[in-house]
Amino acid sequence: MHLILRTLLTLLLFFSCTSASNSSSSDLSSDFYSLTCPNVQLFVRNTVRFYSANDGTVPGKLLRLIFHDCMVEGCDASVLIQGNGTERTDPANLSLGGFDVVESAKRLIEVMCPGTVSCADILVLAARDAVEITGGPLVQVPLGRKDGKVSLASNVRPNIIDTSFSVEEMAKTFSSKGLSMEDLVVLSGAHTIGLSHCTSFSDRFQKDANGSLAPVDASMEKNFASELMKQCPANATAPTTVSCDPVTPNQFDNQYYTNLLTGKGLLKSDSELINDPKAEAFVESLSKNQSSFFDSWAESFVKMTSIGVKTGDDKGEIRAICSSVNG
CATH class of the missing domain: 1.10.420.10 (Peroxidase, domain 2)
Structure with a gap:
């Protein structure tokens, strides 16, 4: 019996490692954090509700933020990165808001589940919850995105919708x-x-x-x-x-x-x-x-929230702070 269990564990570890190294958008799943951070969705939802109760403009800001993230580098939280020449510095993104909500949720989750949940997934969940708390549907979104390491202002304009577009x-x-x-x-x-x-x-x-x-x-x-x-x-x-x-x-x-x-x-x-x-x-x-x-x-x-997702270790990371890449 012990030999059988040991063999099964070896196989599970093998397939887990194989999946991680060859992952793609198909690796996203609704129960991605069921073992590593089972309350992640509750943490994000409570954070969004708290901020929205104090500022009614928060849901709209979070919804706009996810659009400006996903349409540029894919849904990788690259829009959250601060610094010279990042996406946040493009004129089209200067009026974005909701960053503090995502950062607050991230700080809480880092205490409860350190190094586990990406800012990209937190942003998707926050935008999803912004819709639900204003009377819209609660969407079941797959999770497992990694955070991007690239954020360039030059990538913004060629990829977003301008209000003057036909x-x-x-x-x-x-x-x-x-x-x-x-x-x-x-x-x-x-x-x-x-x-x-x-x-x-x-x-x-x-x-x-x-x-x-x-x-x-x-x-x-x-x-x-x-x-x-x-x-x-x-x-x-x-x-x-x-x-x-x-x-x-x-x-x-x-x-x-x-x-x-x-x-x-x-x-x-x-x-x-x-x-x-x-x-x-x-x-x-x-x-x-x-x-x-x-x-x-x-x-x-x-x-939309599956556009250009990064799921492999070679493509992204789990940021410790949403506003800056690791290292």
Whole structure:
């Protein structure tokens, strides 16, 4: 009996080592930390809830943060790294937030499960929980990502969506990441929560002869455009933000799609989605059925958070601190 057990343990160790050295995105699994850190999801969820209870903007920040991470170097927490020339220094990332939430969760987890859980997995879980605590679905996400060792500002602009993009440009970027037109429309639904700076949609207005703003985008509903001009006056001296969803700004729901169909999409890139017949069909469908949106969101979110994952020891690491690589 002892010989049989010893043989089985030897085989298990062999296959574990083989799996680690030849790992890929298929190595991600929902129970990855079931033995090494079984309460990791509870630790992250409680941290997100604590910060969100004190600051209602946290869920939107975390959701935006995961997009800006996954679309550049893959979902490897490279956006969290600080330093000259890192992704965080690109102008598109200067307004990102939620870093303190991830760092706080990491510090807790390092006490309970030292050297075990990656910042990349913590970020994915935090973004997942941001959706759930604002009324969205609780998505079962696979885990096991390693943290990336590379973070370059020069990699940001070629890989992220700009608010001025056409639907064709957005679809091309998403396609390069293995995401479809449907994924583009579904994941754009992240704009059902969160805030946007006035500068992000200033190209939809222009100053008239009196120095006041006037809309130049005829697709915007008139009352919505007027309200935006009040919130973002031409003579504003401080950075101002407005809700991405003017109807249910703090609720993760399918209202975003109704907004698009009624001319209340905040960003030009939002409104572009109804300028393509295929994308518009998805928009209309999702606007009519929130359950369908939630199901589609879960599927597309898992696909996005599996982009370019690093699972082998030769490709990544488990950072001790999320804001800097080890060593």
